[in-house]
Amino acid sequence: MKLYFFLYFEFFKIGLFSLGGGYATLPFLYHMSEQYHWFSPVELTQMLAISSITPGPVGLNVATYAGFKTAGIIGSILATSAIMMPSYFMVVMISKMLKKFRNNFFVESALYALRPATAAMIGAVSIRLFKDCTIRSMALNSFSFAKITSFLDIKAIVLIICLFIFSFYYKRDPLIFLLIGAAAGIIMHIL
Amino acid sequence: MGASFINIFLVFLKIGCLLLGGGYVIVPLLQSELVDKRGWITKEELIDFYALGQCVPGLIAANTAIFIGYKLRGKTGALVTLLGLTIPPFLTIILLASILTELAKSTIMNNIFWGVNIAIIILIFLTVKEVWNTSIVDKFTLFVFILMFILSIIGVSPALLIIFAAVLGIVWKKRKEGRR
Secondary structure, eight states: OHHHHHHHHHHHHHHHHOOSSGGGGHHHHHHHHHHHOSSOHHHHHHHHHHHTTSSSOHHHHHHHHHHHHHHHHHHHHHHHHHHHHHHHHHHHHHHHHHHHHTTOHHHHHHHHHHHHHHHHHHHHHHHHHHHHHHBSOOOGGGOOGGGHHHHBOHHHHHHHHHHHHHHHHOOSOHHHHHHHHHHHHHHHHHO | OOOOHHHHHHHHHHHHHHOOSSSTTHHHHHIIIIIIISOSSOHHHHHHHHHHHHHSSSOHHHHHHHHHHHHHHHHHHHHHHHHHHHHHHHHHHHHHTTTHHHHHHOHHHHHHHHHHHHHHHHHHHHHHHHHHHHHOOSHHHHHHHHHHHHHHHTTOOHHHHHHHHHHHHHHHHHHHHHHO
């Protein structure tokens, strides 16, 4: 019973305090592994690998997995709902206020600048992911053109270019892009 | 197809299944499912909700979904989008829990997700192109875009950037109004 309470409490805390999403939850999770021994730091690293091959944000995956490992199905339901609960109430509250103040001067002007800022942040994410996918190691001090293939993932660059060209002709469903990516991942590593 | 609870739930269930490689791909998925295919929300609303979703603590993908759910059908709608989005990741972990560590090590899975992650880059990039016209409307918004892009690349926290941008917007509009 005590375990359930602590599980809920700890994941609720993550939901309440992790601002900035995604990897903002990581410091909390490392701290949790030290304090409660529900999972070891090594297991946490494994969980990160796992969440890169399963759907959903990292925080959600880790909550489900850690809850399941420590207290079975009930634990996973508790941890998952705990991490989501603060979001739900805060967003509903803000939405209610927005409804009232949608045409308020401050809300309007803030959103006017938030739109380009958000577009910029999404753009920066795509650049960062591009870098992560294409550059194997940052061995820039030993840079030479002969070595370029040793730290650039040429296959990744080829696939990016192909998908980019494909996007001129087709843009309706992201699912198609994901499927092509998956298929290309298998085929290009056999070749 | 109207935005009934069951329809909302099914659409978010699909989005939950496709939410691969972290939460970022939520934007292209929402753009395709809600804006392009169904017209439940506009492009502006999507970008507003995503921006607001970053100001609220918690997982951004979930926050964005809850905002949209509330807009579509109030409190219950918000709960429905949250459930739809959460159930697929939740079930995947539970059902595969015993073999997940093995799966994460397998070559074929890593190859598949190597390709999927590249597809996600393209999807996110296309989203920027999509939202460009609705968000960059004048010189000021272009300036904000460039500034925030640079700050974002050098690793300033998204939460800080959002607050900074909001303040910039208010200050700019106030000055403009004062001049009139």
